[in-house]
Amino acid sequence: MRRKQGSIDYKILITTIILIIIGSVMVFSASWPYATRIQNDPYHFVKKQIIFLIIGFVAMYITSKIDYKIYKQYAVILYILTICLSIIVLFTGDVETYSAKRWITIKSITIMPSDFLKLGTIFAISRYISSNYKKINTIAYGFVPMILFAAISGFLVYKQPDLSTTLVILALIVSMFIIAGIDMKYFTLAVLGIGAVGIIGIIGSKSIYSRSSRIEAWLDPLKDFSNTGWQLAQSLFAISYGGFFGVGIGKSRHKFSYLSEAHNDFIFAIICEELGFIGAMIIILLYIYLIYLGMKLAFSLKDVFAKFLVIGIMLLLGIQSFTNIAVALGLIPPTGLTLPFISYGGSSLIVYMTMIGIVLNVSRTVNRR
Template structure:
């Protein structure tokens, strides 16, 4: 397949800007925690820089690797991701903060659920491309992917990690929809999924016996228990509110000093709002909007079904995680652990997102230049 265009420079620059902002904000938000907990204020910064190097290599490799060659490795990635998700639930997995989501190999940690996102995009893209003529059939075209959703959802949910399980389900359904499933099937399954999630939330809320129930209650009224279940939400809102229009200034956050747990990760957007203000927060959102816009354009103008589905899955993954992370920080949904793509601390997450951006860059080389 002949190359027709250079890499999409807007995607490259946008990802570079987001990662650069992430490095700065991870250092700013984590210094106090790292100094007290690790006796090294630069602990998270050094690891973030190391993983940025890994992610940059992954992005470069995926940008050079022809997207259609991923088809050869789709089954391997699928079974590898399933195997890792099973392994993390065994004694091979390590439990941290009441969740068993990591496999440690020496100083390196592997988060199978992050690998699963990338693997499922490659596998489902390849699968739909091979059976595109059957996608109108509910039995042959839809049910197989519902079974895949069920397997991934169950394995990730029991870690427990409901938010990531939900993201994987949304990614698969978006790709199946773009792949040609009937609109009536999509609407019916969407309503059924919404009903199932609503029933699950209602069950947790009514029983009130799990940490999920406490998070739902805290979302509805965080001030009912401001020192326990509502603490994170209140501190996040205080951070965002105190930032005002221009922010307190880089490095001058108050809430990062042991008020917000994991300020360099799940609540990094709150620290951005506090230090950089409304203006800084809007800049971050605009960068994500530009990246999502370019990804949608790639999917629309993709040279074939495979590249269209890959771009769809990648952009869906980025979009849904941005929405969830910011919704949690602004108390628009119950608290859940979801990193902000390219910005939050987390080596596996950063490497996977940069690799996915590399796939987008490779696809961009085969789009008709007149349609970019």
């Protein structure tokens, strides 16, 4: 059955907008004490976030109108461009945080190339799978290309260094190939490989942000409470303080110099404190519903490229969202990942809104089973 031209999936659009609205409110709530202290302007971060949102909505509108088939045509070029951007940051990146170079600043605009590399990787893998779908269960056309994609995309991000994003990209690549039908006996090898990369990365990284002390702080955040365990401990305190119903929007205590990334990586902890268990569960359910809608769309498609384009986007959204949430809850070691649509950050917000625009275009232009 052919879906009527011009009829986008409004459930996906509305769910995304709800998350964005929640994110805008929480960015302001979580950031104003810090913004007041460093900029003497409580609206500093939320004003920048609004600018990012405007750019994001423009990008989402444009990509919802562009025929998704163009990405298949230029997938290799787009992937190479994002690779080049990731190489450039290694040599010219001039914003350093936690001993890492991950950003490129052009005048007053700061971009994170790894966000664009995620999308470029999805384009490239979707095209590859669509061209080799019937041979993907072989070593030559399945396992080897998966390792090559993982090596190229993963290595560039790891060298920044950004171990958490590296592991997200590796998980994305392996998951896409598994869904495509790679021989499952290679799944164990892939998982062991990712695990080995993670362990080597943690031990070998020179970055303060990702060294093994982070594992120790995760296992016992109170052991080194004033140093490496501080952030996670404060996150857990904020979550427990929120209880079932929360203390109310704007009434968080832990955003006052306790959580240093309150409006960014640890915004979910502030959500739990202010909105409580109920508010946190609503947000988690919104993510689950959005991913469900995307996957339902993907598995109804005949076009293999379109199918894996949507699958890749939804996998990335799911992996990054639930990794961020798991970190805030202390379920996995601390990382430096944003919460899609909710955390403060230009590159992440714009790229994810762009990806939703692509999904919306797919929903309005393709044949379904």
